[in-house]
Amino acid sequence: MLVNPRLSVALALLGPFLLAACGQPQQQQAAPPPPTVTVAKPQIRTITDYDEYVGRFVAIDHVFVNARISGYLEKISFTDGQMVKEGDLLFTLDQRPYKIALDQAQANLTVAKANLDFATTDLERARTLIEDKTSNAISKQAFDQRTQTQRTAAATVQAQEAAVAQAKLDLQFTELRAPVTGRIGDRRVSVGNYVLGGTGASPTLLAVIVSQDPIYFEFTFDEASLLRYKRLMQGADVSGAPVELKLIDDKGWPNKGKMDFLNNVVDRETGTIRGRAIFDNKSDLFRPGMFGRVRLASSAPYQALTVPDTAIGSEQLQKFVYVVGPENAIQIHPVVLGPLDGDRRVIKSGLKADDVVVVNGLMRVRPGVKVTPQEEKPPAPAPGPAEASAGSGATTVK
Template sequence: MTNALPRLSLVALALAAALAGCSDQNQAQQGAPPPPSVTVAKPTTRTITDYDEYVGRFAAVDLVNVYARVSGYLDKVAFKDGEVVKQGELLFSIDQRPFQVALDQAQANLERTQAELDFAQSDLQRAQTLIDDKTSNAISKQAYDQRLQSERTARASVAAAKAAVHAAQLDIEFTDLRSPVTGRIGDRKVSVGNLVTGGAGGANTNTLLATIVSLDPIYFEFTYDEASYLRYQRMVKDMGDKAQSIPVRLQLIDEKGFTHEGMLDFVDNIISQDTGTIRGRATFPNPDATFTPGMFGRIEVPSSAPHQAVLVPDVAIGTEQTRKFVYVMAPGDQPQVPTMKYVTLGRVYDGQRVITSGLGTDDLVVVNGLIRIRPGAKVVGKAEAPAAPAASPAGASTGTPAKTPAN
């Protein structure tokens, strides 16, 4: 029994050797596997504009806090909370009766002073006639001067009375508070019947009644760093007259692309010493009131003039630690080892990645099949087939394709 075990082991080894020999013989007969194939294509070129993205928020062009100009009891509220009001539309009314009494008193005082002026003028005219008569001593020079002074005093009293009437009329006009701008009004801060304080006391003492914000157009404010500011200043200098209107694009938090277009219209004149940033502002049309003050969004600001750029599909780019690369091949269908080129990346446009450096326009780039490439192994590069044109629906007209915003 002991001698049988070594014999079985020798038999097993012999069988394994025979099988291995058969496998090697079959592989030799079949030959080595062919090199894998990859798809190659030249980079595309297109005119693009580089953009920087910033987060900011909307702000109203006009923001008005409505305060009363006169003090009194609130008599009427003529709007609904949150509605859009037109410029000149009535908002609040204050009880006019005390101001009407003051106006009546001022007008009565004006009539009294006017009567005094009429008498003083008649008295002065009589004195003037007497003093012009050189043969008569009916009036002295002192008496004439006194009548002249009385006429001037009466004239000044009339002017003061007219000013008082005008002030009383203004107070009555101020009892009706009208919207100074067109925009959306907030909720009322005071109900009918409450005493409101107005006048020249300012916001610390006067009663705030409501707040109005304009809607169309609307501002979008954002901040950017000092380095970006210098880059923009140089770009604006190179653009010359075209820099007077710089277009920008906007994306809301629930949107996929930068679909809203506006114009950059203001850059602050001071860089903040606390944050090292400067404030910029763009204006956007808002006819349907989609934007509202305080809302956040993302803005794209041009950081370069339009220029030619080299682009490759984003899937053609590989990563080696912190560096990015693409594989390039020589023309022809013969098997060859791809060459690795390190590149510097830019933005993505319609699925195409901008290559800012490291790649030429005549290079054949591996755009499909990167996972088949092994270090030192040969592959066969096949030209990428041209994309088939998309079929248009029956009756549909073709035109310029819509420009897709940058991601």
């Protein structure tokens, strides 16, 4: 077999280098450094548990404005939606028929008084004659008749006085005034319409007034919560307990109020009881029908361990935290969570005060992995009283 001379020379030159390469061991790849994570110890805070409920604002006074008498609407003295004070003039009915009725009643009263004066004078004359024993100018029967006439005339005067009072009252009712202070809605009738008054089946609705300040907030809670509140207050009435409220755009719980009413029965179908709180509304922020959230203290203040809510991991139904153990190895601690306190979560069990918890970088670690821990930076200084948040405490949503 013929061998290419050039190939033989190339193999002879490369041979020592190939042998040297085969004789050297393969260099191992360097291991990656331990991942860096942010750690912190749990903070001990004084916590008060709260229960949170959704409810609706309700006006204390809700008045349907109806006329007490019938007549044609002559004047409207308010603007739709304005605030009115008790006694402000709202509507005026045509007064002419009622003025005529008053004049007629007063005339009838004048006639009745004249008849009474005549009957009284005639009776006194008859009494003088009958007391004269020497004269038989009047019989006992005639005297009795004049007595009866005087009594009838007196009763007629009383009836006419009542008619005058009723006519004056009807004339007064032609002016419809606000019975309460509050915000009036839009008018339901226009000038010139006939208004049906009285207490019949269908009097004409003219407007609706709802009070604004103060205002009620109604909500319901279950009987287990009721028992918890009663025991927390040591049997005292839940009415008067402080409550806090926030609207959908509020940060914290800026609105303070108190329980005003608790229903006297628990609903048999739902197992809930209706509660009511009262709030000041001088700023006219709250309107009847608006939704909001209230919270009530459901525990006495207590000391609890808290960690940032971002430090909580979840595996199916199990909640856990990563703890840095000996030699900076990661351990997993199952925990039982309490309510949320701001951005921190209360830990009821599964953690000790001296545990070092991973608060940032959870996705880079697993149980048994060694890490490079870094202490969490201290939080910014707490705001002053003017900047402090209006609400604090742990909340349980109902």
